[in-house]
Amino acid sequence: MRMVDIIAKKRDGGELTTEEIQFLVTGYTDGTIPDYQMSAWAMAVFFRGMTPRETGDLTMAMAGSGEQLDLSSLSGIKVDKHSTGGVGDKTTLVVAPLVAAAGIPVAKMSGRGLGYSGGTIDKLESFAGFAVERSREQFLQQVRDIGVSVIGQSGNLTPADKKLYALRDVTATVEAVPLIASSIMSKKIAAGADAILLDVKVGKGAFMKSIEEAEVLAKAMVDIGTQVGRKTVAVISDMNQPLGFAVGNALEVKEAIDTLAGKGPRDLTELALAIGSRMLVLGGLVEDEQSGRAKLEEIMASGKAVEKLAQMVEAQGGDKSDVYETSRLPKAAIIHELVASEDGYVAQIDAEAVGHASVVLGAGRLTKEMAIDLAVGMVLHKKRGDQVKAGDILMTIHANKEELLASALQELEGAIVLSTKPPVDQPLIYKIIG
Ligand code: URA
Known part of the structure; x- marks a missing residue:
């Protein structure tokens, strides 16, 4: 079997066999298939997709590529x-x-x-x-x-x-x-x-x-x-x-x-x-x-x-x-309150901006090696749809360094949007599949 033929088959919209998928996963794991061939194959999949059978085969081949945990000694369905x-x-x-x-x-x-x-x-x-x-x-x-x-x-x-x-x-x-x-x-x-x-x-x-x-x-x-x-x-x-x-x-x-x-x-x-x-x-x-x-x-x-x-x-x-006694958990030194500047309803709390601000404070990492600060982050006081009055606390920010707090506040600018009318309800669960 040759990887170049497998790439060409997928590029042309073909369906790979179980053996071909096992061959490419094994070869890539042990280094006999180089990154450049695997990249070409991944791009072919990006454009051509995979059938459910191929996707199942890829899943099981990857699951079997290393250590597998055997939970059979535990009773019941895991x-x-x-x-x-x-x-x-x-x-x-x-x-x-x-x-x-x-x-x-x-x-x-x-x-x-x-x-x-x-x-x-x-x-x-x-x-x-x-x-x-x-x-x-x-x-x-x-x-x-x-x-x-x-x-x-x-x-x-x-x-x-x-x-x-x-x-x-x-x-x-x-x-x-x-x-x-x-x-x-x-x-x-x-x-x-x-x-x-x-x-x-x-x-x-x-x-x-x-x-x-x-x-x-x-x-x-x-x-x-x-x-x-x-x-x-x-x-x-x-x-x-x-x-x-x-x-x-x-x-x-x-x-x-x-x-x-x-x-x-x-x-x-x-x-x-x-x-x-x-x-x-x-x-x-x-x-x-x-x-x-x-x-x-x-x-x-x-x-x-x-x-x-x-x-x-x-x-x-x-x-x-x-x-x-949760007061024993790590605690930040600085507590900063973010307050509403006007009356209204919370129309949006941008999760991505809040997430970025928490990383800036030190709660998350940008590279796998970064150390994190377990104490810092934020606590929202209002959620989407809540009514607020000017001066109400929208969020408390827990920080350990003034300069990181200042950067987090910049990230949070515009993250909480107020409106004059209540926003339309947004479901928590959109769909259950399976
Ligand atoms: N998370 C994963 O574990 N794999 C992906 O490909 C994307 C998200």
Whole structure:
């Protein structure tokens, strides 16, 4: 088999065989296929696309390109959750302990933040001493003992995707749906998922800017799941404004704990219940979403959800008092209030601008190596549709350096738009696929 023939076949609109896809993934991973041939192939896919069968084959070949996690020693259906990323998206911090408290085993690998969208692993490090690197045995044992563990992604998971993603980034081939879908799904499958719940974000603060684009990606991922025997459901949710009120690592942890106690923001609570209840259905614990939701609401109200997070923090080397006394979490030195200059309604809170401002404050990183400040970020006091009076606080900014606060304020200029009339309602969840 020759890579040049595979490139030509795809360039001319042909459908690659399973063997051809396996050949190119293996060859690219071991270095026998060079970057320039892989780039040409990725560009051919960008223009010609892939059939669902080809996309499924690419996913499984990438999933098999490195280490794979075997979760079969854990009883029950292992349901994983993945978000395509957004601003203030702390849903995993809520959903993981919540569904674990309901009886679904959660053995989850999560990522760090990059650019303006945050990452669960960074957020968890707000708990002093919390270990995100665990041996495979420690990780599985913790799930057997307490039902939940969230750790960083193992270095040798899907090396083919790691290489191909870096190549796509510099060859203008990131935005190809079969490549995005197989990239995400290969990581979930290598991480041992039996069933997968995808939260596809759409809007100003997301990778997918239109509902149509988000739907195409969601369908492609659900198709892959179906092809390869993993039940997959995708929720398409709004990311035009930040999720919840808090943006920034420790601030988001505090908000997640409030939500686990049933006292969180409406949108975050609703999304966590929508996702969590569907995970209970996928895990075979309940018949339908309504029963799942009722169960999860009961768990929140009983204090068991907060307790499950505290158990996880303790098991991974942190102090569970941090969960019950959130004043112990990292705190910023400077609190700056942004106030409304006129009466009106909040018509828009630009999630992307808020995300960029949080990076400027130090909450996120622009390169993988950058250190972050866990304490900084912002807390919104108003959300889209809320009525405000001149002088009302719109947002508090938590900073540790005056000069970074000044730069963040520049980023935030024009981010919150007021109108004289209430804006039309925007749904939190646009569609459920699968
Ligand atoms: N996230 C991924 O993991 N892969 C992509 O290709 C795009 C977003």
